[in-house]
Amino acid sequence: xxxxxxxxxxxxxxxxxxxxxxxxxxxxxxxxxxxxxxxxxxxxxxxxxxxxxxxxxxxxxxxxxxxxxxxxxxxxxxxxxxxxxxxxxxxxxxxxxxxxxxxxxxxxxxxxxxxxxxxxxxxxxxxxxxxxxxxxxxxxxxxxxxxxxxxxxxxxxxxxxxxxxxxxxxxxxxxxxxxxxxxxxxxxxxxxxxxxxxxxxxxxxxxxxxxxxxxxxxxxxxxxxxxxxxxxxxxxxxxxxxxxxxxxxxxxxxxxxxxxxxxxxxxxxxxxxxxxxxxxxxxxxxxxxxxxxxxxxxxxxxxxxxxxxxxxxxxxxxxxxxxxxxxxxxxxxxxxxxxxxxxxxxxxxxxxxxxxxxxxxxxxxxxxxxxxxxxxxxxxxxxxxxxxxxxxxxxxxxxxxxxxxxxxxxxxxxxxxxxxxxxxxxxxxxxxxxxxxxxxxxxxxxxxxxxxxxxxxxxxxxxxxxxxxxxxxxxxxxxxxxxxxxxxxxxxxxxxxxxxxxxxxxxxxxxxxxxxxxxxxxxxxxxxxxxxxxxxxxxxxxxxxxxxxxxxxxxxxxxxxxxxxxxxxxxxxxxxxxxxxxxxxxxxxxxxxxxxxxxx
Ligand code: ARG
Numbered sequence: 001x002x003x004x005x006x007x008x009x010x011x012x013x014x015x016x017x018x019x020x021x022x023x024x025x026x027x028x029x030x031x032x033x034x035x036x037x038x039x040x041x042x043x044x045x046x047x048x049x050x051x052x053x054x055x056x057x058x059x060x061x062x063x064x065x066x067x068x069x070x071x072x073x074x075x076x077x078x079x080x081x082x083x084x085x086x087x088x089x090x091x092x093x094x095x096x097x098x099x100x101x102x103x104x105x106x107x108x109x110x111x112x113x114x115x116x117x118x119x120x121x122x123x124x125x126x127x128x129x130x131x132x133x134x135x136x137x138x139x140x141x142x143x144x145x146x147x148x149x150x151x152x153x154x155x156x157x158x159x160x161x162x163x164x165x166x167x168x169x170x171x172x173x174x175x176x177x178x179x180x181x182x183x184x185x186x187x188x189x190x191x192x193x194x195x196x197x198x199x200x201x202x203x204x205x206x207x208x209x210x211x212x213x214x215x216x217x218x219x220x221x222x223x224x225x226x227x228x229x230x231x232x233x234x235x236x237x238x239x240x241x242x243x244x245x246x247x248x249x250x251x252x253x254x255x256x257x258x259x260x261x262x263x264x265x266x267x268x269x270x271x272x273x274x275x276x277x278x279x280x281x282x283x284x285x286x287x288x289x290x291x292x293x294x295x296x297x298x299x300x301x302x303x304x305x306x307x308x309x310x311x312x313x314x315x316x317x318x319x320x321x322x323x324x325x326x327x328x329x330x331x332x333x334x335x336x337x338x339x340x341x342x343x344x345x346x347x348x349x350x351x352x353x354x355x356x357x358x359x360x361x362x363x364x365x366x367x368x369x370x371x372x373x374x375x376x377x378x379x380x381x382x383x384x385x386x387x388x389x390x391x392x393x394x395x396x397x398x399x400x401x402x403x404x405x406x407x408x409x410x411x412x413x414x415x416x417x418x419x420x421x422x423x424x425x426x427x428x429x430x431x432x433x434x435x436x437x438x439x440x441x442x443x444x445x446x447x448x449x450x451x452x453x454x455x456x457x458x459x460x461x462x463x464x465x466x467x468x469x470x471x472x473x474x475x476x477x478x479x480x481x482x483x484x485x486x487x488x489x490x491x492x493x494x495x496x497x498x499x500x501x502x503x504x505x506x507x508x509x510x511x512x513x514x515x516x517x518x519x520x521x522x523x524x525x526x527x528x529x530x531x532x533x534x535x536x537x538x539x540x541x542x543x544x545x546x547x548x549x550x551x552x553x554x555x556x557x558x559x560x561x562x563x564x565x566x567x568x569x570x571x572x573x574x575x576x577x578x579x580x581x582x583x584x585x586x587x588x589x590x591x592x593x594x595x596x597x598x599x600x
Contacts, residue, residue, distance in 0.1 A: 001102060001109060003527035004095055005030065005039060007071070008085055012041045015065040019058065021047040028085070030525065037076070037084035038521055044081040055081030087521075089511040093573075096509040096520040100580035106587040107523060107580075108530040110152040118156045118348055119145045121360035122262065125162030126249040127171055127203035128211075130256075130413055132395040132403045132469075133362040139458045140392055141360035142262045142593040143539040150591060151534050156352060161253075161269035163246050164340055167207065169228030171245055172238055173220060174210035176227075178202075184241035192240035200252040203245060229334045232274065246271070256413040261451055261593050273343035276350075277335060280343050284328065289379055295331035301374035326371040341372045345381050356386055358537065363391030363464070390537050393466030395458070403469045420450035423475050424483070431477055433487075433600040445597045449475070452482030452594045459592050460543040480547050482594060485585065488550040489596045492582040499563060499575050506579060507572030515552075515559040519577055522552040526584050530591070539592060546588040553581045 005028050013023030025043040032040065044062060048055035059081035066075040066083070071091035076084045099107035121141020124130050145157040175181045181197040198206070214221040231238040250267060257263065284290035289299045301323055308322030326338045335343075348354055359369055369389035376382040397403045403411060424446040428434050434442045457474040461467045477483045511517055522545075529545035532538070562574040586596050 001098060001105070001107065001527075003107065003109065004087060004091070004521075004524045005528055006109075008039055008087075009041075011066060011069055011071070012043065012062065012083065012085075015062045016043065016047065018065055019061055021051065021058070021062075025050075031084065033084075034518075036078070037074075038087045039085040041083045041085070042081075044083060048081065059083050089517070092517060092520045092524075093509045093511045095524050096511070096577060096580060099523045099526075099584070100506075100509065100576045103583065105150070106526060106584040108150070108527045108587075111534075114152040114154060115355035116156075116352060117148050117153045118158055118352060118354045118357045119148070119360065120158050120160045120357060121145070122159050122257070122264070123162060123361060124159065124253050125165075125167060126245055127207040128162070128167055129204065129208070130253075130411070132411060133364075135411070135413065135416070136392050136395055136458060137360045137362065138257065138260060138262045139455050139593065140390070140463055140539060143455075143459055143542075143591060144358065144360065144390070144537060146591050146593065147530070147534055147539065147542070151530065156265045156354075157263070158266040158268050158348075159253075159257075159264040160344070161246075161250065161267060161271075163242075163249075164232070164270035164274065164335070165337055166224065166228050166334075167211070168231055168242055168245070169224040169226070170210040170214055171203065171207060172227040172231065172241060173224040174206040174213075175241065175245075178206065181241060184237040186237055187235075189236050190240060192237060196244035196248050197241070198245060198248060200248050203249060225332050225334070229332045232335055233333075242271075256417075259417050259447075259451075260413060261455075261595060268344070268347070270337075270340035270344070273340050273347045274335075276343045276346050277339070280346055281329070284379060287379065289375070290328060293325060296327055297329040298325035298327055299375045299378065300325045301371050301378065323367050323370045323374070326375045338368060338372050338375070341368075342375055342379075342381070345372075345376045345387070349381065354386075356388065357382075359387070359389045361389065361391065363393060365389070366391050388537075390463065392463045393461075396466055396468050398468060398470075400468075416454070417447075417450060420454055420471060420475070421446050423471055424449040424453065427475050427477065427483070428600070437599070445600055448595050448597045449483050449486060452486050452589070454482070455593050456482030456485065456543060459539045460547070462540050463538055480543075485546055485550050485589060486594075486596055487600060488553060489582060489585050489589070490598070490600045492553070492578055492585070493596075493598060495557075495562060495578055496575075496582065499578075502563060504563060504571050504575055506576040507569060509576050510569065510573045512570075513556075513560050515556040516574075516577065519552045519556045519581065522549050523577075523580055523584060526588070533591075542588050542591050546585060546592070549581060549585055549588070553578075553585075 009026060009028040012026040012028055016026045017023045025047045026041055027043055028039050028041045030039060031037040044059035045055045048058045056077060059077045063075045063077050063083055066072060071088055072085055073088040074086040078084050119141055122134055122138040124134055145155050149155045175198060176185055183193050214224055227238065231242055284299065290297050302321040306322055307319040309317050310320040311317050327336045328339045330336055348357065366389060373387045376387060377384055394402045428446060434445050453474040460480055474481060475483060477487050511520055526545055529541050533541040560574055562571065562578055565571040565574055589596055
């Protein structure tokens, strides 16, 4: 199953080769002038330069050869040597019929050699409330997971639960001071209570208070540091308390992620890498990579002579080795954030042996990953190029700063979804949608509209840019929004139901009207959009395709009646096109992590 751009690329390549030109130069792209052509190749310009030939003449000879190709309706040379290609209606119809029949992939191609890929995303932490960085990571990571799987890779989505750092020491300190958990604080081997001494609400209340207190109260901070080190060293009571806090937090988070349509194959945490720590430290010591640094132990990752400008606390700017060393063991003897990331690479290698690990984490952690990746390659834990940090911009509030709730607090995923669902209900009522549906179904639709609005808003922006949170705009049924796309999909579903009622059967596609041509070309373009989104790890290219498809369908639907088309063959053809659009639209939305309701 090959898309037209690829097929034509091969045809132009063969014509290039016959003219003695490198076929690799024959790149075919969608036309810049859809009024004149469907596709174009600008390769003759570069080729002529290499051959010291006249580009227009070369393009003319290539065009002459292509004229015999019956898949092309016209081949023309324009300007200094562009080759404009118009696809024959029959070839376009055949391709659309093929896309319509491809239930599994809606016309998209698979990767030539599937890989094992781990996608590390969301990264929520025990007790710490999630912030917008976690939200974006969850949305983008979920989409990439589906995209990679769709193209044939074997993919593991891993939440990489933050359960091993300083926040655990802070919580142990806070729980100790609050009382009621004495059984866990005693020295000794237990047994310890099987009932958690803290609830999710307790943790959500205790953590921010403890984090604030640690900033002002050095005693408390030292106790928390010590507790972190003792926990990691294996103190049984702390481990038992840790397990409760871990489990309570995790089940709360799993509920929230489920509401957002985000699921993980692995709920591994930083702590899961702990058993690998002694062996890793020993290895880093043996290889001489782990060195003393002011009481701590670090791995130097800067390359000789490599410097970067760095701003010091007093505001002065100095040249410093870059990136700074990776802190492996703190002076208190604790494993750090980077240590667990390094050990997690080893853990994943043992369990999965992935070809690629993608880290979908806030751009602000770029340096952290640079340190970890370099250390991993130096130590031989990963191959160069097999670890990728996919950073992203922030979701900002109207003030241009990272989004906060009205109360000024960090956002709780649950509250965000509730807020969005309320807004979706309001919008559906205004638009008189779903009014006659049973309440449970209406609620389900509102939830789907809400999630579609949030996810599409995020994924319609390029991953690397920041955007402003504007629920009113995200939730509109008009424009480039999730609700608009759901509405279009639902409209097609209702058309298909009517067709079934009226006994209209689908049949082979025939192309006549310009709107049919445009729709068929758009269906064909999905494969390229998916491949490009995959190569660049940029889900917004799929959002763009989905929007373009919905718009093309709208124009088609306005210009080309389906159920009351003049003859049966046209009705059947247009029904096939409509069904193909629905399949592809639902597929594209699914790749964005968005579910489509049956009706509205
Ligand atoms: N828990 C981290 C945070 O909240 C994100 C984890 C990202 N993944 C990773 N492998 N470090 O910042």
